Amino acid sequence: MLDITKEKLRKAYKISEKIIDLYEKALEDIRDQFKYYDEIREYNQIKVLDALQKERISEAHFTNSSGYGYGDIGRDSLDKVYADVFNSESGLVRPHFVNGTHALCCAIFGNLRPGDTMLSVCGTPYDTLHNLIGIGTNKKNMGSLVEYGINYEQVNLTEDNRIDFESIEKHLKKNDSIKLVHIQRSTGYGWRKSLLVSEIKNIIDFVKKIRPNVICFVDNCYGEFIDTLEPTDVGADLAAGSLIKNIGGGIAPTGGYIVGKEEYVTQASYRLTVPGIGGECGSTFGVMRLLYEGLFLAPHISIEAVKSAIFCARIMELAGFEVLPKYNDKRSDIIQAIKFNDKSKLINFCRAIQKGSPVDSFVKCEPWDMPGYSDQVIMAAGAFVQGSSIELSADAPIREPYIGYLQGGLTFDHAKVGILVALSNIL
Numbered sequence: 497m498l499d500i501t502k503e504k505l506r507k508a509y510k511i512s513e514k515i516i517d518l519y520e521k522a523l524e525d526i527r528d529q530f531k532y533y534d535e536i537r538e539y540n541q542i543k544v545l546d547a548l549q550k551e552r553i554s555e556a557h558f559t560n561s562s563g564y565g566y567g568d569i570g571r572d573s574l575d576k577v578y579a580d581v582f583n584s585e586s587g588l589v590r591p592h593f594v595n596g597t598h599a600l601c602c603a604i605f606g607n608l609r610p611g612d613t614m615l616s617v618c619g620t621p622y623d624t625l626h627n628l629i630g631i632g633t634n635k636k637n638m639g640s641l642v643e644y645g646i647n648y649e650q651v652n653l654t655e656d657n658r659i660d661f662e663s664i665e666k667h668l669k670k671n672d673s674i675k676l677v678h679i680q681r682s683t684g685y686g687w688r689k690s691l692l693v694s695e696i697k698n699i700i701d702f703v704k705k706i707r708p709n710v711i712c713f714v715d716n717c718y719g720e721f722i723d724t725l726e727p728t729d730v731g732a733d734l735a736a737g738s739l740i741k742n743i744g745g746g747i748a749p750t751g752g753y754i755v756g757k758e759e760y761v762t763q764a765s766y767r768l769t770v771p772g773i774g775g776e777c778g779s780t781f782g783v784m785r786l787l788y789e790g791l792f793l794a795p796h797i798s799i800e801a802v803k804s805a806i807f808c809a810r811i812m813e814l815a816g817f818e819v820l821p822k823y824n825d826k827r828s829d830i831i832q833a834i835k836f837n838d839k840s841k842l843i844n845f846c847r848a849i850q851k852g853s854p855v856d857s858f859v860k861c862e863p864w865d866m867p868g869y870s871d872q873v874i875m876a877a878g879a880f881v882q883g884s885s886i887e888l889s890a891d892a893p894i895r896e897p898y899i900g901y902l903q904g905g906l907t908f909d910h911a912k913v914g915i916l917v918a919l920s921n922i923l
């Protein structure tokens with residue numbers, strides 16, 4: 497670090513000498529991890545470049561469409577580019593998905609019918625899916641799978657957070673109505689490691705051996721480009737995620753995607769719009785260039801975020817906090833969990849991430865009752881795109897043992913500052 501940088505950190509953010517020492521030690525310790533992820537980034541950059549070239553993307557794809565949006569070549573070609581990147585038959589990439597949950601919802605609802613059962617094999621799914629399934633706080637389960645007569649079963653992780661294959665086998669053999677198996681790659685608000693693509697492959701192989709026709713669906717949120725392979729490379733029939741996380745590259749202003757087997761993606765598109773219309777309508781308001789450019793940048797930006805998480809893991813550990821994953825664990829998403837065991841430390845950590853943000857740095861964030869979540873949630877996100885969590889952000893449900901989740905960082909240099917400020921704020 498340059499002396500003038502240190503001076504600046506000390507003056508602007510009151511970073512102490514002790515924390516600068518921790519910073520230098522942490523950077524030293526994480527060198528090998530950075531090299532490993534640089535190589536993944538390089539491969540994925542070529543993968544995306546290749547897909548764009550194969551589809552012969554040109555300026556014509558960045559134009560606007562209006563009204564019905566028939567024949568929007570930017571939209572239709574981006575579907576194909578995504579399908580290629582994910583090595584799958586079909587893609588559906590739309591600014592019309594209001595968030596990742598919406599894309600997941602279309603994938604799930606589109607492919608299940610009354611009497612069918614969805615089986616989650618990684619324990620309770622991400623919080624915003626609870627009301628979708630009918631296990632949330634929405635008492636009448638309005639609009640949920642359960643209200644439509646679609647059943648839900650769940651296999652919890654074992655005590656040491658492993659996939660419980662024995663129990664999965666029992667469910668699959670006992671219940672013929674299981675039509676879709678839900679696999680969540682990222683941790684969500686849990687204290688477990690993300691599922692590696694190789695582990696997702698093991699689950700899929702296991703499920704398919706017992707019931708070849710079950711749809712293996714992966715919630716791929718936060719996972720894109722952290723490995724050279726994606727779930728659809730290893731047999732997932734369907735996967736979905738958000739464009740304001742990894743794959744939007746920090747550039748996409750909104751949206752979500754679904755990729756997978758053509759039949760299943762079509763069913764999902766009928767849920768998004770109308771049976772028989774699906775992905776063929778939907779004007780794109782001039783955002784297509786941003787979705788393309790975001791995808792192009794995503795391999796790079798996703799690894800900036802991973803580096804930020806690794807740095808956070810190491811420096812927080814050096815400062816005496818328990819973290820998951822550890823700096824030298826293999827990762828499959830961009831999330832870093834830190835256990836605070838203390839409500840005010842957690843809140844102060846999140847507030848400091850806000851303070852170190854490029855946007856809304858002067859805002860003091862507070863826990864609130866967010867739609868879709870059962871506990872109060874605090875969210876620090878001084879982001880250019882509202883709520884974008886590929887940008888440096890920290891959030892947490894306010895419940896014991898007060899675990900905070902840090903993710904994102906469009907540039908590692910910015911994330912470092914945010915994390916140093918956050919650490920200063922709680923030491």
Ligand SMILES: *Cc1c(COP(=O)(O)O)cnc(C)c1O
Nearest residue numbers: 595596597622682684715717738
């Ligand atoms: C972010 C996320 C979602 C979707 O959340 P949105 O805020 O609706 O985009 C779903 N599952 C997981 C695991 C996530 O991390």
